[in-house]
Amino acid sequence: MKKLILLSSALVVALSGCGKKETSTSEPSGGGGKSVSVGFSQIGAESAWRTANSQSIKDEAQKRGIKLVFSDAQQKQENQIKALRSFIAQNVDVIAFSPVVETGWEPVLQEIKQAGIPVILTDRAVDVSDPSLYATFIGSDFVEEGRRAAQWLADKTGGKAQIAELVGTPGSAPALDRKKGFEEVLAKYPDMKIIKSQSGDFTRAKGKEVMESFLKAPDAKQITALFAHNDDMALGAIQAMEEAGVKPGSEITIVSIDGVKAAFEAMTAGKLNCTVECNPLIGPQLFDSIDAVLAKKDLPRRIVVQEGVFDQSKAAAELPNRKY
Numbered sequence: 001m002k003k004l005i006l007l008s009s010a011l012v013v014a015l016s017g018c019g020k021k022e023t024s025t026s027e028p029s030g031g032g033g034k035s036v037s038v039g040f041s042q043i044g045a046e047s048a049w050r051t052a053n054s055q056s057i058k059d060e061a062q063k064r065g066i067k068l069v070f071s072d073a074q075q076k077q078e079n080q081i082k083a084l085r086s087f088i089a090q091n092v093d094v095i096a097f098s099p100v101v102e103t104g105w106e107p108v109l110q111e112i113k114q115a116g117i118p119v120i121l122t123d124r125a126v127d128v129s130d131p132s133l134y135a136t137f138i139g140s141d142f143v144e145e146g147r148r149a150a151q152w153l154a155d156k157t158g159g160k161a162q163i164a165e166l167v168g169t170p171g172s173a174p175a176l177d178r179k180k181g182f183e184e185v186l187a188k189y190p191d192m193k194i195i196k197s198q199s200g201d202f203t204r205a206k207g208k209e210v211m212e213s214f215l216k217a218p219d220a221k222q223i224t225a226l227f228a229h230n231d232d233m234a235l236g237a238i239q240a241m242e243e244a245g246v247k248p249g250s251e252i253t254i255v256s257i258d259g260v261k262a263a264f265e266a267m268t269a270g271k272l273n274c275t276v277e278c279n280p281l282i283g284p285q286l287f288d289s290i291d292a293v294l295a296k297k298d299l300p301r302r303i304v305v306q307e308g309v310f311d312q313s314k315a316a317a318e319l320p321n322r323k324y
């Protein structure tokens with residue numbers, strides 16, 4: 001049966017032509033015995049956060065002498081599904097992936113289950129009815145990140161703000177959850193309102209483009225704050241504000257999420273007010289979980305990454321410590 005599934009998966013992969021880039025393979029550093037192989041399907045390279053996340057995973061595989069088949073889906077779910085099928089065809093020991101959106105994974109996860117390959121989710125969750133389709137999910141609490149951003153803004157503005165929101169990729173877990181957490185806190189502050197909201201797809205270029213359109217709108221002057229679902233979009237928006245003659249960080253208070261180095265630099269320059277940390281350096285936790293899954297040890301269903309909140313008052317001291 002397993003052979004049949006492998007054969008049909010190989011056929012699907014061969015026929016599909018694979019639009020994704022299966023770029024890097026970290027080979028084991030040597031030694032005897034059968035080496036462990038892991039297939040990892042990454043979303044893309046849309047942000048500085050994502051680049052740091054990919055590097056953390058590649059570095060850890062290299063360090064542990066694990067064969068990593070790494071595939072970049074260029075932010076397309078169909079490319080991720082092709083990659084997952086190609087991992088089945090290659091009969092890897094474990095499959096891990098960071099799903100670009102929450103829904104649409106059940107059929108391919110069922111194929112992986114039938115092939116007897118354990119799955120670990122990283123960074124983003126999936127919406128599936130069968131909980132046995134993955135062993136564990138390692139990632140941040142995105143709802144809490146949204147809450148922290150809103151609470152910081154409420155404290156900073158005394159509960160008064162007309163907010164423009166730059167939303168992440170539509171249908172993605174961080175976009176849905178950060179919005180949910182942010183609005184949950186906003187509900188306690190009647191004078192804080194989201195007056196504009198649009199997706200900037202988690203990229204700097206799109207964040208800039210959408211902010212430009214917000215600033216051209218007839219009611220642009222009403223915007224007193226910006227909530228960007230990630231630092232890259234906030235950094236693009238800062239550029240748009242400066243080009244439009246608006247002072248980021250003073251005329252418009254800006255809070256975003258991730259905590260990348262460039263965000264700390266923007267804070268020390270007074271252009272960004274606060275970043276809520278979302279830690280991408282989860283390579284060690286991923287490979288610890290892979291070890292556990294292969295040793296048939298019990299794993300918690302959810303492994304939450306610990307994170308903090310940094311505003312301008314902490315930025316200069318923290319900048320030299322930032323690893324991503």
Ligand code: AHR
Nearest residue numbers: 047049050123174202230
């Ligand atoms: O899923 C994590 C989010 O994805 C990060 O906040 C963002 O920068 C990335 O693209």
